Amino acid sequence: MSVLVFLHGMYRDAAPEAEYALEARLADVAAASGVTVYIHRGRAGLCDWDRAYRDWRCWPTRRGQLPVVGEILVELGEALVEVARQTGADTARPVVFGYSNGGFLAAAMASETSMVACGYVIAHAGGTPPMSFGLRPSAPALLIWGAHDPNREQMQALLHRMREGGWAPRHVETGGGHDLTGEDLALALRFALECSAN
Numbered sequence: 001m002s003v004l005v006f007l008h009g010m011y012r013d014a015a016p017e018a019e020y021a022l023e024a025r026l027a028d029v030a031a032a033s034g035v036t037v038y039i040h041r042g043r044a045g046l047c048d049w050d051r052a053y054r055d056w057r058c059w060p061t062r063r064g065q066l067p068v069v070g071e072i073l074v075e076l077g078e079a080l081v082e083v084a085r086q087t088g089a090d091t092a093r094p095v096v097f098g099y100s101n102g103g104f105l106a107a108a109m110a111s112e113t114s115m116v117a118c119g120y121v122i123a124h125a126g127g128t129p130p131m132s133f134g135l136r137p138s139a140p141a142l143l144i145w146g147a148h149d150p151n152r153e154q155m156q157a158l159l160h161r162m163r164e165g166g167w168a169p170r171h172v173e174t175g176g177g178h179d180l181t182g183e184d185l186a187l188a189l190r191f192a193l194e195c196s197a198n
Helices: 017-032 063-087 101-112 152-164 182-197
Strands: 002-007 035-040 056-058 095-099 119-123 141-146 170-174
Touching (some): 002 017, 017 035, 017 182, 095 182, 141 152, 141 182, 152 170
Parallel strands (some): 095 119
16 A cells, blocks of 8 residues: 655645645545555644744755754655555555645655655655755656646756756646645545556
8 A cells, every 4th residue: 555645735724725725635635546555744833934924834854954854754654654554555655745834845765865766756845956866766756746836947957957966757737726625635546556666
């Protein structure tokens, strides 16, 4: 059974309803495809570039926050052991799916860490330079952005950086904006199934 680790976009900890609805939709579509979804949670206080986001759940995305990435990888490894115990799924090489703020973390995980993943889906995000894609083995990757996405140029720059580092990511530009759509979810799940089959 394929395992998909979902790294959510930033959301207000006190008002998580829309985020939870999106995650439930992802889990339902994934289950129908035979994919197990594990949703890891960001931390409040990491979106420290604006006081308005201090109580939002976010991921470390700046160079100075790399030690927190290490802490999150330890937490994630422990959580995946439990997912394997509960479901019997093979969690040794999950597909990492990061959306928006979570996509920045997924890009950092792909370029800056020793995490072993089947592949990466990075949607509506970008990358925090400098990124060292050429310093570690490449993995399959899918980049998704919308034609009207405010992160479109950052995603195109990430595609360029990955190619420079010897990676060969697929990419899809949809007709949408920044929101994670049903089309995006279908693309991510198809990628996860293909990745796990190889």
